[in-house]
Amino acid sequence: MHPDFMLTDEVVFLNHGSFGACPRPVFEVYQAWQREAERQPVAFFQRRYDGLMDEARGHLADYVGADVDSLAFVVNATEGLNAVAWSLPWAEGDEILTSEHEYGALELTWQAIGRRYGTRLVRQPIPLPLSSPQAFVDALWRGVTPRTRAIFLSHITSPTALIFPVAEVCRRARQEGLWTIIDGAHALGQIPLDLRALGADFYSGNAHKWLCAPKGSAFLYVRPEWHDLIRPLAVSWGCRPNSTFAQRMQWQGTRDIAAYLSVPAAIAYQRDHDWEAVRGACHALACQVHARIGALTGLAPLSPAQRDYFVQMVALPLPPCDPVILKARLLDEYRVEIPITQYTTADGQTRHLVRASFQAYNAQADVDALVEGLTKLL
Template sequence: MSDLRHELLLEPDIVYLNHGSFGATPRPVFQVYQAWQLRMERQPVRFITQELFPALKRAREVLGAYLGAPVDDLVYIPNATFGLNLVARSLALHPGDEILTTDHEYGACNNVWQYVAEKTGASYIHQPIALPVTTAEEIVEQLWAGVNERTRVIYLSHITSPTALIMPVEAICRRAREAGIITVIDGAHAPGQIDLNLEAMAPDFYFGNCHKWLMSPKGAGFLYARPERQAMIEPLVVGWGWGRQRDLSFGSDFLDYTQYLGTNDLSAYLAVPAAVEFQTTHDWPAQRARCHALARQAMERIAELTGLPPIYPDIRFQPPGGDHHNFDKWSNPGHLPEVTFYQQMASAPLPIQKDLKSFKARLYDRHRVEVPCVQWQDRQFVRISIQAYNSEEDVDALLAALADELR
């Protein structure tokens, strides 16, 4: 068992391999969250009028330092879905404009763009990114094949949901900036899983979640907007932060329109510094490296079980009946590609199941393994998430469950 499992509130008899859908929060972080809630309840007027906003500013400072973003270019929001709504519904799009994306995006976010496209007369274009991926350059070229003079926005996930691919967003943002195309990056899975420096990446807009891989309590996301683009953001909810005379101001329209949306419990935001501290005190670079190695090992074992080739180039794979020469080549670390396209979350192809939902349900009901099975185009994957509380026994349990159910 991982040393950190006892720090989590997860039920002990569950093999939890779906941190990617809904992250689990460690007990010390959850205690800080509840302490903020208690503090609010003991004197609500004093808390909300005097204590909340300085605490919120401190929480933004900590998150800004963590993400490499200046504190005033960053706001807390409830979640990634909210962040995309803020951005997409603010952009002045016109009939004929195009929003370019990949065919690996998250369903709710596709809905947001489709809604905006139908309202404005713009088109939402999905550019295919082929599997297995090979190089970052090739991904950029595949996306760029969809750019034309009508492309106003490029939107994509930093780490994709169904295929858990780390996308070369730095190169895409650079090229888009040169072409005058607005970039909107969905970082739902990035903070906590990979290092970020948003100022250096320089997307126009980047939103993400703290409640996945940073392990904060649920309901903590963020939106970063480059200073030159902040004036584009409209209030999704009009409240005290709008109008000429503002009783409540955080110093810019961008912050005023987004930070206080009426009375609410913002304790999840205030607990983000505790989540950052939890990772600092538990040597997160080492945790991540261990989790990545375990994710890679799981990919290799699943490929061996199913005989299906992995979607990432650095996974060792021997095709069924394949020649050993080929396997030897892949076994030699010197031949492995240097870049890796996944970190702690990874998707492995599954033999096609007629009823994928009941296959997934059986993994849980019969084997107590919580893991998502996803349909992507005409393919199916099992997507595993390895967080610091996971161990090799969890991967063993998954492999045993898959072997049993695929038999």
């Protein structure tokens, strides 16, 4: 186990992807900010708040290639994407085009939007294994109709851990006047982000997953031309008549902002610990899982084993099995904490996968434990 991470060594931890894990030096910065707020709450929230938030946002803006006025802290990607979904002016019959690989909670968001505004979520099949960005865009565009208003896609998917070619999608969507709403929950810290170049209209990502910041740190990016449209979910003092996007988002009532203020420390921690080398080592472990579980099941992988398609997290299809029992037995009998994910294809078939995440604290023995457990259990 890596000395900076506080994870128990009682389990083989292969699920960084769900909630992240924060190294001790960053966690100490987080706790120091919490103590600072308690020392003089009125000074902290009334006099220092905007300066501290602006400074932390500036660090994050540099890291993700955005201008600071287009960026806001939110608690998590769910909140950021909900702020967009509930702010946009939908009309009855509008279609939101998406893939079959999206995060279930956000599908629920779009269903709720549908019940409220009469929009429809269109889940477009994506042929697997993934090949070129062009093939992806062509497949997605088969779902575009005259009613399509927006495209909602993950940058890195939850059940299948695939990197989607969102830059190409955003480029074509822009030409055709469609909004792009990108769920970047898994991207920050795993793949380089340059939001200006990427061209998404709306992008929300978590710092608490792969950037290893404390839990409850995420951001929402909105392209300047849409700033006026977006409101936070909680309207508070930030939302005065002439407030900017950043001002509206920045004050949503009294909150614990210590996680936001620790994001610069998380960025510095990865920079100072040669995280590019860590990512490379993690990718090598993910490639091993790709090869060894593929050989074990004989099932075709979802993509080639290349960094264009996955970095530190990889998902492999499983043969028919009871996912709840498999997950429980991996933990109980082999001490392996790993998610068994699933997605349902547009024609109603449910597919199960095992999704392995690798972070600085993982090693060869963890791959061996997973492969051993799956070999026996499958």
